[in-house]
Amino acid sequence: xxxxxxxxxxxxxxxxxxxxQLNLDVAEGxxxxxxxxxxxxxxxxxxxxxxxxxxxxxxxxINGTNVTWAEPKDRGIGMVFQSYALYPQMTVRGNLTFGLKxxxxxxxxxxxxxxxxxxxxQIEPLLNRKPGQLSGGQRQRVAIGRALVRDVDxxxxxxxxxxxxxxxxxxxxxxxxxxxxxxxxxxIYVTHDQVEAMTLADRIAIMRDGVIQQLADxxxxxxxxxxxxxxxxxxxxxxxxxxxxxxxxxxxSFTSNNLDIxxxxxxxxxxxxxxxxxxxxxxxxxxxxxxxxxEQPFNSDISVEVVEPMxxxxxxxxxxxxxxxxxxxxxxxxxxxxxxxxxxxxxxxxSLFDKTSELRL
Amino acid sequence: xxxESYEITRAKPSKSSAKEPSGAKPLRRINPTRIMLYSxxxxxxxxxxxxxxxxxxxxxxxLPEIRLGNIFAPPMEVTFAPWAKAWDTACTGLYCEGLKVxxxxxVRITIPSVIMSITIASVNGYALSNWKFKGSEVFFTILIFxxxxxYQVMLYPLVIVxxxxxxxxxxxxxxxxxxxxxxxxxxxxxxNYFAALxxxxxxxxxxxxxxxxxIFLKVLVPMSAPIFVVAVILQVTGIWNDFLFGVxxxxxxxxxxxxxxxxxxxTTQGVKEYNVxxxxxxxxxxxxxxxxxxxxxxxxxxxxxxxVKG
Ligand SMILES: Nc1ncnc2c1ncn2[C@@H]1O[C@H](COP(=O)(O)OP(=O)(O)O)[C@@H](O)[C@H]1O
Ligand SMILES: [Mg+2]
Numbered sequence: 001x002x003x004x005x006x007x008x009x010x011x012x013x014x015x016x017x018x019x020x021q022l023n024l025d026v027a028e029g030x031x032x033x034x035x036x037x038x039x040x041x042x043x044x045x046x047x048x049x050x051x052x053x054x055x056x057x058x059x060x061x062i063n064g065t066n067v068t069w070a071e072p073k074d075r076g077i078g079m080v081f082q083s084y085a086l087y088p089q090m091t092v093r094g095n096l097t098f099g100l101k102x103x104x105x106x107x108x109x110x111x112x113x114x115x116x117x118x119x120x121x122q123i124e125p126l127l128n129r130k131p132g133q134l135s136g137g138q139r140q141r142v143a144i145g146r147a148l149v150r151d152v153d154x155x156x157x158x159x160x161x162x163x164x165x166x167x168x169x170x171x172x173x174x175x176x177x178x179x180x181x182x183x184x185x186x187x188i189y190v191t192h193d194q195v196e197a198m199t200l201a202d203r204i205a206i207m208r209d210g211v212i213q214q215l216a217d218x219x220x221x222x223x224x225x226x227x228x229x230x231x232x233x234x235x236x237x238x239x240x241x242x243x244x245x246x247x248x249x250x251x252x253s254f255t256s257n258n259l260d261i262x263x264x265x266x267x268x269x270x271x272x273x274x275x276x277x278x279x280x281x282x283x284x285x286x287x288x289x290x291x292x293x294x295e296q297p298f299n300s301d302i303s304v305e306v307v308e309p310m311x312x313x314x315x316x317x318x319x320x321x322x323x324x325x326x327x328x329x330x331x332x333x334x335x336x337x338x339x340x341x342x343x344x345x346x347x348x349x350x351s352l353f354d355k356t357s358e359l360r361l
Numbered sequence: 362x363x364x365e366s367y368e369i370t371r372a373k374p375s376k377s378s379a380k381e382p383s384g385a386k387p388l389r390r391i392n393p394t395r396i397m398l399y400s401x402x403x404x405x406x407x408x409x410x411x412x413x414x415x416x417x418x419x420x421x422x423x424l425p426e427i428r429l430g431n432i433f434a435p436p437m438e439v440t441f442a443p444w445a446k447a448w449d450t451a452c453t454g455l456y457c458e459g460l461k462v463x464x465x466x467x468v469r470i471t472i473p474s475v476i477m478s479i480t481i482a483s484v485n486g487y488a489l490s491n492w493k494f495k496g497s498e499v500f501f502t503i504l505i506f507x508x509x510x511x512y513q514v515m516l517y518p519l520v521i522v523x524x525x526x527x528x529x530x531x532x533x534x535x536x537x538x539x540x541x542x543x544x545x546x547x548x549x550x551x552x553n554y555f556a557a558l559x560x561x562x563x564x565x566x567x568x569x570x571x572x573x574x575x576i577f578l579k580v581l582v583p584m585s586a587p588i589f590v591v592a593v594i595l596q597v598t599g600i601w602n603d604f605l606f607g608v609x610x611x612x613x614x615x616x617x618x619x620x621x622x623x624x625x626x627x628t629t630q631g632v633k634e635y636n637v638x639x640x641x642x643x644x645x646x647x648x649x650x651x652x653x654x655x656x657x658x659x660x661x662x663x664x665x666x667x668x669v670k671g
Contacts, residue, residue: 047564050564050568051567052564052567052568071567071570072564072567072568072570073567073568073569073570077568078568079564079565079568081561081564081565082561083559083561085559085561085562085564085565086565087562087565087566087579087580087584088584089580089583089584098566098569098571098579099568099569099570099571102569102570102571102575103570143565146565146569158561
């Protein structure tokens, strides 16, 4: 059964349409990440699901009940916000119990749930403190606890880790994953951070201007992006895009000025006509260097322009056929500016996009 | 080995420099701008304090001494009789019971008016910032526009309204008027304050199942002490100092202190008792003065506490 179904949801702020005819199904126990650039409507969608915004059109069904016009508290959801949104005048315990008291949950039950959540999130020693006396990480734990004690099936997270520093973010990310593995609740998690999306998600929905571009598991999103936007959004450093044309003589190929890359092994979704302008996208980590390059179906050699050592690996910037190109090397490798290196890749790992529609071929 | 040598090299400079800030301490220079600034402030302070000083001195003198005419001289013989008379026996029109009657009238007018106006305006501000409804912006604009209309224009209609309600010339009448006239500015004050609070807090409270009143009373009001203090200061001083509404709507029995002060000072019969007049004026001004004096510190503290993001 689907935990959440969204049917033809539209939302307008005055004249501006933020979400237009959006459909989305989330399976029970699934961890779904809504990923997209700032301002693309992720929070708006989440607020619609939570019941904090009135829809212009459409329906929302949670656990088989149509909750389109239900109050937030009656939807069986818990929500965690970017700014933590803890009640500053209440203690941590007060924050955790506020919703339960409003719902008139019996006292022993409240006690039990608070203790369980506090233990799970390791915030027991903080229960009598005010939010102002907590660090950012502790505050966000409390905010998660506030959703946890509601004993709901669906958790909604709106960029919960964005206000934390990098180290804490990585820690809490793992903890969230652990929490999900333990609880098996449905979770919808909004972020603009692709690392969070890739690491946490069962499925990722990539949004752009209020439209879901691709909804798939992280592996598919990474390997088979449906369009150029998704391809460039996912992956760091970003995918290389070579500008050229599709050719079909004896076999399909990608051609630009001095390049001719055979696409025999490429897994075409749709065929394009001859001479169609296309992009060939290849991820920096799929480019091989040195001896390994010789064994690749396509190879060439380049001259190193800029070197960025990252420790674990080294990023090399260069150009291929006068187009900017970058790739990854082992962190221990020594490369200098001006070096000529053989490189190569397998077109099966590449992604081809039509130049006008930007859709995957 | 390497660690050890590392520590040794670190330890040397830390002995002398790490504990205390080093280098020359910058001197606090008195520069021309400062001198200008302080001179202007000093002149302003003297300008405002001098009348107060004269009033204070005069109120402590006997009439014969006042007739000598030296208004800046401190009293040769300090007497509190004018203060006693102003409070207890000075004539305010028909009665000679002093200002105390007016004082208690003002208290009876001010306290309920302040409570009523702030209660209603805070709920208004909350509703207008957090529960926007169709036309709420228009409603707000009209409300604010109301504060630009001169009072005089509305006096006569309001007299009719209060008469029809049967509260003209009564305590309720003047309280009603003060509550209405406090509405625009207070609503604006509260609306802006609530609008500046994080929106996610309000959303969190809704998810937690708090309703209109629950969110207001349990979440927002507890974190809004500074703005309530500002509103109280504004209203207490404003209503205490009011003359016009008091004289029109309160009725003779309930004339506030300002009206009775006017009656004392403007009596045309007998000798002008400058010392009593001064004492009466100081007594009337004491309440707003005290409010500023005591709430000022709390006010600053409240604003500062709110400024540090919690
Ligand atoms: N209350 C609002 N009134 C008008 N426009 C809004 C409001 N909230 C959001 N928007 C607009 O809707 C779009 C999507 O916003 P949002 O969902 O917050 O984006 P995201 O969370 O993906 O960064 C933005 O262009 C934003 O300007
Ligand atoms: Mg957002």
